[in-house]
Amino acid sequence: MPHSIDSLSFEASTAATIESLGQIVPELIVTCTVLAIVLVDLFFIRGKGKRQGPLEMVVLAGMGAALIATWAGFAGEPRAVFGTMMVVDPFSSFFDAVFLLATVLFVFSTMMSNEIAVADRSEYYTLAVGSVLGMMLMASSTDMVSIFISVEFVSLASYVMAGFVRGDRRSSEASLKYVLYGSVSSAVLLFGFSYLYGLTGTTSLIEANQVLYASNPYPLALLFALVLVIAGLGFKIACVPFHFWAPDVYEGAPTPVTAFFTVAPKAAGFALLSRFLVTLLSNPSTSPGFWTFLGSLDWPLLVGILAAGTMTLGNFGALRQTNMKRLLAYSSIAHVGFVLMAVSTLSPEGLHAIIVYMAAYLVMNLGAFLVVIAIRERTGSVDLRDYDGLANDAPMLVVAMVVFLYSLTGLPPSLGFLGKYYVFAETIRQEIWWLAAIGAVNSVIALYYYFRVAKALVFRPLRERQWTGAIPELATSLSVALAAVTLVFGVPWGAFEKVTTYSATLFLGR
Amino acid sequence: MLVPISFALLALLALGGALMLLFRRDPVDGVLSLVVTMLALAGIYLQLADPVVAALQVIVYAGAIMVLFLFVTMFVRRAEERGPLGWDRPRFALASIVAACLLGLLVQAIGAFGGNTPTHPGPPAEIAAIAHSLFGEFLYPFELVSALLLVAMVGVVVLGRRGEESS
Known part of the structure; x- marks a missing residue:
């Protein structure tokens, strides 16, 4: 019997489990934060006099501690933990930091918005931090079981967060659409995994990779399984043709949640997609830093076509929007296209481009959303027609917004330019000219709708109107700080380059 | 040949249940068809020589989860939509076929024991x-x-x- 239970092997596996727990300190801290939110709300914040503050402090402290732990583990040796369930490598640590920073900005944006009632904040933060835990696990999972559970983790929390505003039909509609499309995509993903398991006899991607390179008797079945997996993940990152849920969900969800959704789960999806493709399909016998791929199918071409379709449809969709949330939703689809362009190169340099792009997108997109939330507090609207002349009312905020829009377009010197630069450099180096050309045309289209916003803010006259509130002080200072980051890191820095290049290190179990 | 025939029967049952789920108008009918699919899947697991998974499938899916589904669909269905359960001819014929399939499987399963009662010392x-x-x-x-x-x-x-x- 292969699985006899003798106490010796049991003790050995217990020791291995405890040893593995020591390797995932950031994840453990985030788990404890989830529990801390529930407990603090239960025992320390009582009665009707709920105030903003204590819960936010708990979340920020947890995220801060996890960030420090992530930074401490960043330079460590890439390694697999819990067997080959997940890996800890610079790539996963980098994405952990992206999720944690996005959460910090998310907490600030919630604090300055009145969309989420203070009484509901504990459930709201529990779900948000829970989804962050899921994202961190997504970025490091290398087993189909742990991948699926972590994807569901993020999805379940997201469904509820999208419909968080009580009695708001749009928010409920967004939530329902998200649940329906999301469940279908999860089922498709799982179906693909079941085929992969059937083909390789293992759920571990690292082992499956070795099995496939030893023999691949059913290439068509493998192709079918991979198409299903890519479709399932494509849904989660909202790439064309699986994008149609995104604009409705992003418009209906509370604005801080939309801001969070457009950045963090997408980054997690890209981390997972890149890790999945490289771990499962790259040739184990080639030297590190150079990958060749399995299969008769031209993967770069397939992902490249998805990339081209995604950026083009996203940009054309954004052209006609007058609702800022919808506009940024379509723009986020377009940016997904650019990142997919980097995925399609399937090289360490492409991975580096993804990392830089996601970091840039985190700063500039969350910055733009901060401004949208602040303006919503002032005018009570997210409609572009209410943006006329706000430069006269809140000059600093508008300057920051113009910087974010400039960066989202990808003009130098800005973080957005840096991200696009690496993506295009790698595409051109691999001589995928058609994709580079489509990307360039799309950048010009994006210029139009981003600057339509800038034009309304700066050049139109300010109308007489009823203000619904004041611009939160925090919003102004935070967005100016983010704008400064956007510009300062837009100039290529040696240190930044070094950190991001190092982050493109994947543990592949060989 | 015994195994492929019973597999074909189970597969047809599972597919039929799934198709009924898609095409029945009444949600209660749909849930009941899903029970058929779940039970057929349990049979397939049993055939793959995995009695534990088959048992879990029956207890968890065909049992607990389906009861919950049925409860919720009956609960939310509006009163006027509820008609008496008609026993028209096609429905009766279909029910007979399903019942006959299940009976056939049962007979086959009992036959497979050949009169021996399984003896398991301790957990399998x-x-x-x-x-x-x-x-x-x-x-x-x-x-x-x-x-x-x-x-x-x-x-x-x-x-x-x-x-x-x-x-």
């Missing part, structure tokens, strides 16, 4: 093996699910409280 080896891999190799995803359930529970609290407020 499969259960030990499953426990070993569940709490050994797959301990980490197993624990992950508990964290997932906590988050899902909070989500349910949020959704449940909303219903309270709107009423």
Whole structure:
């Protein structure tokens, strides 16, 4: 019997489990934060006099501690933990930091918005931090079981967060659409995994990779399984043709949640997609830093076509929007296209481009959303027609917004330019000219709708109107700080380059 | 040849249940068809020589989850949509076919024992093996699910409280 239970092997596996727990300190801290939110709300914040503050402090402290732990583990040796369930490598640590920073900005944006009632904040933060835990696990999972559970983790929390505003039909509609499309995509993903398991006899991607390179008797079945997996993940990152849920969900969800959704789960999806493709399909016998791929199918071409379709449809969709949330939703689809362009190169340099792009997108997109939330507090609207002349009312905020829009377009010197630069450099180096050309045309289209916003803010006259509130002080200072980051890191820095290049290190179990 | 025939029967049952689920107008009919699919799947698992998974399939899916589904669909269905259960001819014929299939399987399964009663000293080896891999190799995803359930529970609290407020 292969699985006899003798106490010796049991003790050995217990020791291995405890040893593995020591390797995932950031994840453990985030788990404890989830529990801390529930407990603090239960025992320390009582009665009707709920105030903003204590819960936010708990979340920020947890995220801060996890960030420090992530930074401490960043330079460590890439390694697999819990067997080959997940890996800890610079790539996963980098994405952990992206999720944690996005959460910090998310907490600030919630604090300055009145969309989420203070009484509901504990459930709201529990779900948000829970989804962050899921994202961190997504970025490091290398087993189909742990991948699926972590994807569901993020999805379940997201469904509820999208419909968080009580009695708001749009928010409920967004939530329902998200649940329906999301469940279908999860089922498709799982179906693909079941085929992969059937083909390789293992759920571990690292082992499956070795099995496939030893023999691949059913290439068509493998192709079918991979198409299903890519479709399932494509849904989660909202790439064309699986994008149609995104604009409705992003418009209906509370604005801080939309801001969070457009950045963090997408980054997690890209981390997972890149890790999945490289771990499962790259040739184990080639030297590190150079990958060749399995299969008769031209993967770069397939992902490249998805990339081209995604950026083009996203940009054309954004052209006609007058609702800022919808506009940024379509723009986020377009940016997904650019990142997919980097995925399609399937090289360490492409991975580096993804990392830089996601970091840039985190700063500039969350910055733009901060401004949208602040303006919503002032005018009570997210409609572009209410943006006329706000430069006269809140000059600093508008300057920051113009910087974010400039960066989202990808003009130098800005973080957005840096991200696009690496993506295009790698595409051109691999001589995928058609994709580079489509990307360039799309950048010009994006210029139009981003600057339509800038034009309304700066050049139109300010109308007489009823203000619904004041611009939160925090919003102004935070967005100016983010704008400064956007510009300062837009100039290529040696240190930044070094950190991001190092982050493109994947543990592949060989 | 015995195994492929019973597999074909089970597969047809599973497919038929799934198709009925898609095409029946009445949600209660749909849920009941899904029970057929779940039971047929349990039969397929049994045939793959995995009695533990088959038992879990019956207890968890065909049993607990389907009862919940049925309960919820009957609960939310509006009163006027509820008609008496008609026993028209095609429905009766279909029911007879399904029942005959199940009977055939049962007879085949009993026949397979050949009059011997199985004797198992202690838990079967499969259960030990499953426990070993569940709490050994797959301990980490197993624990992950508990964290997932906590988050899902909070989500349910949020959704449940909303219903309270709107009423």
